[in-house]
Amino acid sequence: MRSTNIEQLPVAQQDMSTEVLEGLKKNSKELPSKYFYDKKGSWLFDRICELKEYYPTRTEISILKDNIDEMVQRIGPGIQLIEFGSGSSVKTRILLDHLDDLAVYVPIDISKDHLFKATNKLEGEYSDLEIHPVCADYTGTLELPDMDVEYERRVIFFPGSTIGNFTRERAQEFLGRMAHLLGDNGSLLIGVDLKKDPQVLQRAYDDDKGVTAAFNKNILENINRELGADFNLEQFEHLAVYNEEKGRVEMHLKSMCDQTANVAGEEISFEEGETIHTENSHKYSVEEFGQLASDWFEVEKVWTDEEDLFSVQYLTMKS
Secondary structure (H helix, E strand, O other): OOOOOOEEOOOOOOOHHHHHHHHHOOOOOEOOHHHHOOHHHHHHHHHHOOOOOOHHHHHHHHHHHHHHHHHHHHHOOOEEEEEEOOOOOOOHHHHHOOOOOOOEEEEEEOOHHHHHHHHHHHHHHOOOOOEOOEEOOOOOOOOOOOOOOOOOEEEEEEOOOHHHHOOHHHHHHHHHHHHHHHOOOOEEEEEEEEOOOHHHHHHHOOOOOOHHHHHHHHHHHHHHHHHOOOOOHHHEEEEEEEEOOOOEEEEEEEEOOOEEEEEOOEEEEEOOOOEEEEEEEEOEOHHHHHHHOOOOEEEEEEEEOOOOOEEEEEEEEOO
């Protein structure tokens, strides 16, 4: 039995215009990175994942494939598998092909169009799998709808090092919300990007083809469409820099001239060289991430590649 209906949960206590304007009015302008992921943004991110410079996707997939038997053994049968930011569910297929007696798969994504397309494709490939897609902003407080499906326990799959997009303080809060959603005997299978040579990071977030630049600028295109803004994308430049002190790659959009943009009925001024901070991607050592999650989780197992570029970690709830 399968579900083809997408459950739409309320998105955010604040609406988009409030969040965007609050960020743009700060002394150091910023925008919430979740607004990258409209239909075009989700497509561009899929293209980024295919780039030779962007190591996280292919490395994580390799780790999953090489260690899937042990991962599945730890996860066990009869689970409700929840995926945050499911996108195209490419990595999830590795789990779906090996998990025994999976009760239900719950992909959660903020882009309804992308979620609908991915769910339809999965339903064609896994005819016996019950899929309950949920369109929601998983970065906020989240309570899943009733699904009328029996399961042994919940397991969250959170690949792609998306946890690194949060500041360390917000990452801790987010891990706490995941723990609340999982319940006493739940577990978490999560991708965590590791600290490494800054030159490797620089190439990964500023590719030669300009796909990451287009992805970064798309946040302005999304705001133009949704809020009736008039950002001139040609007057902004993509920047990716490694902040060694904070252990993160930062993405910015730099204004190439003095300019003004109208956003949701308000004028926002930019000086030449001023930037909008659009995304962080924090990198952790294995020990640092274990400490970050230690209020709620115990790190039961860590799998890495031979070069220690990336990790997939299995965390269980503390008793």
